[in-house]
Amino acid sequence: MKVRGVRKMELRLTDLRAGESGIITSIKAGQETGHGERRRARRGWGFRKRLEDMGLTPGTRVTVVKSAPFNGPLEVYVRGSRLALGRGMADRIFVEVKR
């Protein structure tokens, strides 16, 4: 966890409390090329593309409504609509939150 400024911090989307919102800073997938692992990079590309196509682009405000129990998916509110996001996906989305 990186603390920047007074009370702004960068967290994973899954670390947000219910009802809290933040601005997406990055999606950690698909950028790690190197080691010639092209397949892996491709998958990351598709993964990130899919999130972005659903409106989760850097700079967007996203609100966590709640999460399903036992580490289930997250319900988030973004760009005027409601999405269900698997935890594995939400885990790689980084957001800037004011606390």
Place this chain on the structure above:
Amino acid sequence: MKKNKITIALAGNANVGKSVIFNRLTGLHQHIGNWPGKTVEKAEGTLHFKGYTVDVIDLPGIYSLSTFSLEELISREYIAVERPDLVINIVDASVLERNLFFTLQLLELETPMIMALNQMDIAKKKGIKIDHEKLQKLLGIPVIPTVAISGKGIYELLEKSVEVIEGKEKIKSVKARYGEEIEEKIEKIARMIKKIQFKYPARWTAIKLLEEDEEVKKEILKTNPEIVSAAEKFAREIEEIHGHSCSTVITSERYEVAGRIAREVQEITPQIKPPMRERIHALTTHRILGYPIMAISLLLIFFSIFTFGNHASSLLSDLFYGLEPIFGDIFGAGIAGKLIWGGAMEGIIAGATVALPYIVPFYFILYFLEDSGYLSRIAFLMDNLMHKIGLHGKAFIPVMLGFGCNVPGCLGCRIMETERERLLAAFVVTLVPCAATTAIILGLVGAFVGVQWALALYVVDLLIIFILGRIAFKTLPGEPTALIMEMHDYKVPHLETVLKQTWFRLQEFIKIAFPLIIVGSLVIKMAEILNLLGPIANVLSPITVTWLGLPVITGITLIFGVLRKELTLIMLATLLGTTNFAQVMSPVQMVVFTLVAMLYIPCIATIAALVREFGWKKALFITVFEIMFAILIGGIAFRLLMLV
């Protein structure tokens, strides 16, 4: 010359009322099939309007035109290559921004297009007012406000479509402009593409290359690798300027444009009191209450379907068997008579007594739940559990269907995003005990061994599903995909659309399942007439008697079970000459027999569905695997149970 056959494609996000508009337009003139060679459903219909025969294609509900899912690939290829005369973009007025993101991509495909601004009523209820004339001006395409459920605006939509196709109304659509540094690169690449005559529009192709679209890259690479490397270089430059990958930058900017347009045309009055649908949503996805609510709803649904199905099924089979003497009189008791009744008719009866009583209500409820929005909530709640076998929440829906009948379960796997997940889900579905399997479990083990043993069999089956699902997930090549799904607002389903969807899916089922059921039934009847059943049972006896410890005749019943599983029980009664199975089989034999019947083969209708969706090879593989597996498990169970 005036052309009198025209093609219109409907495109839009999921749950925007696209299927309601499709049904409004085409009525009962529909045809449901698959896109050639793909496990993606294709709905087509025709209508007549002002002297035209209009062919309407309902494209799958999607959010983008990337290559992530088969649906997206099929849609963009259809629009760009098949070139329909017009695309109607159906938009949910209550979620404008997300919908416009897709609209902008359609516009980039440079296809003649108009927009149906649908669900205006829901938008109004949410306090959203949209200036559709302004939207029309901003996008440069005609925008018709519609309320598909009540039919409002549908006529105007058709009228406008024809006007545009006839060229009476000229369209000058606006395209999303990206940042200068990107536009300049798009232009450079587009100029190169114009020279090579690619099937997609040059600007669109250029954007896709910058977005690192796999498919487009692959195709251009074949003929002009220099264009791809130029695009890659440009993409890296953009990445350096923005600090994000080029595809991220383009997607963000496209969303920015969509958002700007949405903000410009809509006026939102915040609502004071949370409406009913929000409260229902909160309750049905509640961390604790959501689960009992789901369990009770599903149990009620299953209970009513089985009760209804049971009655309807026995009523139907009484009706059909009432015809037997008449057939006997007409065709005589010779071989022809036996083949026609025992072969063809028995096959039809087998199909009809399953299809009508169980599948019709199943489909009806499925579409009802889907349309209302509850299915996506179930997927949300079950995501975690389904992940244990490498699938995500949506897979729970075909699995749930499988408990009724494996056939709609297999077809229902189309809701999964990738081919791999479809196959994996279908494999799991074929292991789920369907209504017929349940009848065997309850009728044999439940009645003669004890309810706790019947329950134990169920638990064993669920465990097997879990273990095999996990193994399949580990062995199948490819990566799992996670859940990402829109949960649209709850709404009252449109009954007429739900009924039509049920009706056309029933037709599809009959087309898939009936021919194989009838052929299978004829083959078995032939074997019976030729007195081959006894020898076959003897051939099988090393497996049935020695390995499984069952009576010889069970070999025959298991063959009949291929047609439909409950026949194993019915045949057992016929061949043993009693329905009091306790007299002729030991409890261990009954348990082993049921276990094998439960696992050994997806019935012939399910095999047909698998063939249809995944081809012969995979269907055969699943079938053979499950037969071997059932025999293996049955034998082990027999030895273990003998110890107890």
